[in-house]
Amino acid sequence: MPDVTLARRLFLAALPALMAGPALAQAVDTGRATTFIQATGRELVAAINGGGSVAQRRQQVAAILRRAVDVDGVGRFILGRYWRQASPDEQAEYMRLFEETLIRNLSARFGEYQGVRFSLGRTQQRAEDDTLVNTIVERPNTAAFSLDWRVGEVGGQPRVVDVIAEGTSLRLTTRSEYSAVISRNGGRVSALLDAMRNQVSQLAAREGR
Incomplete structure (x- = not known):
């Protein structure tokens, strides 16, 4: 299948909500x-390093990320x-698949093994009306890596609007990949949805669920 990085969110069913722009x-x-x-980092570390099975810890991490990330805004920006x-x-199916894959991919960056550490780096205000917060993630037997979190205020609450891993923007890279898939298939959004379903199935199989 095309090389695409993806994710999911349950979308509001009403047509006006579907047609309205995101906050x-x-x-x-x-x-x-x-x-x-x-605070988000502490929650993630506590969930990963806590008790329970790998599947239970993964579910906890996913729940934290769903609260922290502006999935609707990021998903629509990318499309x-x-x-x-x-x-x-x-639109509804795209958002469902987008959240599914986004959360799985972000969760995978933290790993499933206990012993994860999370520390803050530099914070800076950006001209694009958001703030960039640098963090360092350390995992057992793996080189530490940098994650930059772009944070904006959405609906009166701070939310993650982009994640930059080692200098690469998640939403810009994914937007380019999604656009390429649609363009190669005659401008059909349905072709992207097929690729996303395939990717979700592969991720689920890899995780053993």
Whole structure:
């Protein structure tokens, strides 16, 4: 299948909600953004390093990420101009698949083995009305890596609007990949949905569920 990085969110069923634009991210001050990422990081580490099976810890991590990430806003940004070309049913299915894969991929970055550590780096205000919070993730027997979290205020609450791993933006990279899949298939959003379903199935099989 095409090389695509993906994810899921349950979308509101009503047509007006489907057609309305997502809440736009507003500026959030650096102190609030830092506190938000610090608290989120602590939750993630506690879930990963806590008791329970791998599957239970993975579910806890997924629940934390769903609360922290502006999945609707990121998903619609990534689909770009193709959002309005999609039917309401395609929009709803896209958001479902997008959240599924996004959460699985972000969860995988933290790993499933206990002993994960999470530390804060530099925080800076950006011109794009969001704040960039740098973190370092350390896992057993694996080199530490950097994750930058772009944080904006969405609906009055700080939310992650992008994740930058080793200098690569998740939403920009994924937007380019999604657009390429649709373009190669005659502009059909349904072709992207097929690729996303396949990717979700592969991820689930790899995780043993």
